[in-house]
Amino acid sequence: MLRARGETPEARVALGELCEAYYQPVLRFLRREGRDEDAARELAQEFFARILSRGGFDEADPGRGRFRSYLLGALKHFLSDQRKHGHRLKRGGGGAADSLDDAGADDDAGALPIAELVSPEPECFFDHEWALAVIARALALLEREFKEASRPEQFDVLKPWLMGEGPAMSQADAARVLKMSEGAVKVLIHRLRKRFRNAVRSEISQTLRDPSLVDEELRHLIAALS
Amino acid sequence: MSNTARLDSCPKCGASIPAGAPQGLCPRCILIGAATATDTGIAATATSEIPSRDRIAAAFPQLEILELIGRGGMGFVFKARQPRLDRFVALKLLPDKLARDPRFAERFNREGRVLAKLNHPNIVSVFDFGSTEHFYFLIMEYVDGVNLRQAMQAGRFSPAEALVIVPKICEALQYAHGQGVLHRDIKPENILLDSRGHVKIADFGIAKLVGEETPDISLTATGAALGTPHYMAPEQFEKPFDVDHRADIYSLGVVFYEMLTGELPIGRFAAPSSKTPVGANVDEVVFRTLEKDRERRYQSAGEMKTQVEHLSEPGVSPFKGGSISPRVVEATPGAHGAPASNPPAAHHAVAPWSQKAIWGAVLVGISLCPVIALLVFVFFVRAFGNIGGGPWGLIVLVVLAALTLPAIAGTVLGWMGLSDIRAHAGQMRGYPLALFAALGWMEMILFTLALGIAVMMAYVAVGPGPMGALLMLPVCAGAITFAVWAGFAAARWGANKPAPGTRGKLRWIFCGLLVCGFGYITLVLTLRHAQRNPEAADPVQADEATVAPPRTVPQAEADTVPRP
Numbered sequence: 001m002l003r004a005r006g007e008t009p010e011a012r013v014a015l016g017e018l019c020e021a022y023y024q025p026v027l028r029f030l031r032r033e034g035r036d037e038d039a040a041r042e043l044a045q046e047f048f049a050r051i052l053s054r055g056g057f058d059e060a061d062p063g064r065g066r067f068r069s070y071l072l073g074a075l076k077h078f079l080s081d082q083r084k085h086g087h088r089l090k091r092g093g094g095g096a097a098d099s100l101d102d103a104g105a106d107d108d109a110g111a112l113p114i115a116e117l118v119s120p121e122p123e124c125f126f127d128h129e130w131a132l133a134v135i136a137r138a139l140a141l142l143e144r145e146f147k148e149a150s151r152p153e154q155f156d157v158l159k160p161w162l163m164g165e166g167p168a169m170s171q172a173d174a175a176r177v178l179k180m181s182e183g184a185v186k187v188l189i190h191r192l193r194k195r196f197r198n199a200v201r202s203e204i205s206q207t208l209r210d211p212s213l214v215d216e217e218l219r220h221l222i223a224a225l226s
Numbered sequence: 227m228s229n230t231a232r233l234d235s236c237p238k239c240g241a242s243i244p245a246g247a248p249q250g251l252c253p254r255c256i257l258i259g260a261a262t263a264t265d266t267g268i269a270a271t272a273t274s275e276i277p278s279r280d281r282i283a284a285a286f287p288q289l290e291i292l293e294l295i296g297r298g299g300m301g302f303v304f305k306a307r308q309p310r311l312d313r314f315v316a317l318k319l320l321p322d323k324l325a326r327d328p329r330f331a332e333r334f335n336r337e338g339r340v341l342a343k344l345n346h347p348n349i350v351s352v353f354d355f356g357s358t359e360h361f362y363f364l365i366m367e368y369v370d371g372v373n374l375r376q377a378m379q380a381g382r383f384s385p386a387e388a389l390v391i392v393p394k395i396c397e398a399l400q401y402a403h404g405q406g407v408l409h410r411d412i413k414p415e416n417i418l419l420d421s422r423g424h425v426k427i428a429d430f431g432i433a434k435l436v437g438e439e440t441p442d443i444s445l446t447a448t449g450a451a452l453g454t455p456h457y458m459a460p461e462q463f464e465k466p467f468d469v470d471h472r473a474d475i476y477s478l479g480v481v482f483y484e485m486l487t488g489e490l491p492i493g494r495f496a497a498p499s500s501k502t503p504v505g506a507n508v509d510e511v512v513f514r515t516l517e518k519d520r521e522r523r524y525q526s527a528g529e530m531k532t533q534v535e536h537l538s539e540p541g542v543s544p545f546k547g548g549s550i551s552p553r554v555v556e557a558t559p560g561a562h563g564a565p566a567s568n569p570p571a572a573h574h575a576v577a578p579w580s581q582k583a584i585w586g587a588v589l590v591g592i593s594l595c596p597v598i599a600l601l602v603f604v605f606f607v608r609a610f611g612n613i614g615g616g617p618w619g620l621i622v623l624v625v626l627a628a629l630t631l632p633a634i635a636g637t638v639l640g641w642m643g644l645s646d647i648r649a650h651a652g653q654m655r656g657y658p659l660a661l662f663a664a665l666g667w668m669e670m671i672l673f674t675l676a677l678g679i680a681v682m683m684a685y686v687a688v689g690p691g692p693m694g695a696l697l698m699l700p701v702c703a704g705a706i707t708f709a710v711w712a713g714f715a716a717a718r719w720g721a722n723k724p725a726p727g728t729r730g731k732l733r734w735i736f737c738g739l740l741v742c743g744f745g746y747i748t749l750v751l752t753l754r755h756a757q758r759n760p761e762a763a764d765p766v767q768a769d770e771a772t773v774a775p776p777r778t779v780p781q782a783e784a785d786t787v788p789r790p
Binding site for chain 1 (some may be wrong): 236237246247248249251252253254255256257258259260261
């Protein structure tokens with residue numbers, strides 16, 4: 001996130017990376033508002049295009065140094081702009097939500113689809129998706145590392161232990177499958193946990209202006225998953 | 227792969243795993259796992275990691291491995307035998323998983339080096355340490371006995387035994403501190419009692435050399451085994467990098483408290499004397515070791531040892547109903563942890579004097595002396611010469627007025643000093659002076675008042691009749707009783723002592739005073755009777771003069787005995 005500030009080309013690239021990383025939560029958020037896949041995708045593209053053209057998030061700091069909060073704030077702003085300028089039909093396509101919207105007054109309430117009733121807080125949904133994205137990225141990184149070390153099967157077998165407990169199979173069974181000693185499996189699990197922990201933390205710290213807030217953000221994400 | 231089949235519900239929390247979960251893993255548990263230190267898993271998995279005896283035997287051909295006798299965050303301890311030396315030893319092993327972690331290995335090596343430097347009868351000796359292909363190990367003295375935790379659970383501790391054990395631990399700590407070694411994890415599990423009653427401290431595993439340069443965070447942040455929360459001194463939480471030997475003193479205080487009461491001193495904990503038959507002097511020592519501020523604790527284990535041993539000395543019984551009752555001890559200002567009576571020299575050097583107490587005492591002393599002299603003088607003047615006219619009354623008024631200022635100032639300073647000393651919990655000198663300054667004038671006024679009433683009673687007894695005097699008697703006795711109570715209450719307050727519940731005593735004082743007063747009135751009436759019988763007057767008068775000199779005689783004499 002530090003890299004992503006300012007007007008340098010480097011900052012552009014870094015911001016682009018971050019946006020790419022968290023494309024999924026944004027897309028899911030838009031989908032949740034009742035759009036179909038294509039419409040949501042198109043809207044997300046436009047949203048990110050605007051973020052990138054504006055050149056980063058140091059002009060204002062609504063998220064207090066958190067990329068997650070910044071992105072959600074920008075997204076809401078973007079959506080309300082969309083509604084105001086009546087670009088819905090052109091940009092968003094004609095989903096059920098949109099037709100409802102057209103029929104009613106041109107305000108935010110009309111855009112709220114059924115999903116809103118299930119979980120009243122759009123922020124919670126966004127944070128939930130965000131947490132999943134963080135985990136997915138950290139896991140993908142680990143998986144890639146194991147692949148590069150030509151040990152993809154180890155990752156597949158051992159990853160359930162990242163949850164704290166193994167699945168039905170015991171460590172001894174895992175050792176048999178992997179043709180290793182049980183002791184070696186234990187060490188591998190220990191290392192895997194540690195590596196995952198570091199991966200998650202570094203992933204999170206990328207989205208924070210102040211890296212010392214990692215623990216706080218981690219707690220927030222765990223709460224969002226509850 | 228077959229074993230990567232999606233799980234429907236999380237094996238950890240049991241919640242169903244949502245469809246969008248990355249890699250089909252419970253997202254919440256996996257993130258919680260990432261938020262928790264990786265090392266906390268040790269304790270949970272330790273059971274399955276006990277190395278098999280065959281493996282150990284293969285690694286240590288020079289030992290006969292006998293049985294597993296303990297395990298903790300730092301490894302496993304086996305009882306073993308050295309056949310050639312025909313002795314038992316304790317073999318401590320680092321779990322092989324941890325042995326691959328350089329951080330743990332470093333801690334282990336540190337424990338060995340630190341322990342090997344210590345040679346004391348109350349510290350478990352280290353014979354050897356090092357590493358084999360699979361294990362990091364320590365070979366230590368085998369202690370045949372139990373640890374303090376087991377002993378406490380067996381319920382074999384009396385306060386007297388605690389008072390024997392604690393000084394031994396102090397001795398060992400003093401020695402280790404002298405070598406620059408802190409224990410940092412004093413707890414009942416680490417205090418061993420052998421079959422012959424010897425006390426030995428084990429596990430200087432987290433000991434850290436005093437004065438070592440910048441603390442290595444990776445060594446101290448591993449959480450799991452570093453320090454046991456209930457026994458840790460406050461500064462071990464707050465400033466873990468600035469811990470010194472006084473943290474051990476605090477931990478030992480917790481152990482001491484637990485030995486006495488069977489409970490941990492958590493929150494606002496009760497005094498040991500309210501839980502077990504010990505005196506307030508034991509409370510005092512325990513409270514001092516448990517001071518949150520380490521500056522207020524005993525400053526060395528040796529000092530603590532002296533104090534604890536002093537509790538067991540003849541004449542200073544630590545027990546209720548002993549040769550000196552706690553109440554008597556409490557009434558002696560010096561025993562309030564104030565330095566007047568018997569603190570060791572080291573303490574004398576650090577405790578400052580309360581300036582306010584000194585100046586307060588000086589002012590009160592200066593102002594009180596002339597007043598007492600004046601009172602005595604006035605009594606005598608009125609008794610022997612009849613100069614009680616104009617100039618004397620004026621002089622008395624002027625002197626009293628002149629003394630008001632130092633008297634008030636001294637009293638205020640005395641109370642401020644007392645409050646300071648109280649805030650320093652006995653770590654400031656001048657407690658008796660402060661008490662004198664704070665109470666001198668108040669008590670003086672109260673007693674004078676009571677005596678004044680007594681004198682008035684003499685008038686009343688011979689004037690309107692004995693019934694009036696009898697009515698005033700409780701007032702007089704009440705004033706004196708109140709003066710006594712106020713003195714002790716203030717002394718207790720200054721020394722941070724709880725109320726001892728001695729209301730009963732006050733009742734007796736009050737009754738005693740009533741009886742005395744009654745006797746006094748009877749005496750006055752007898753005198754009056756004697757006055758009417760001139761034959762009996764002389765012996766009674768002589769007798770009375772020896773009984774209570776300045777208090778009653780002058781008045782009685784002046785009014786009842788005709789002067790020649």
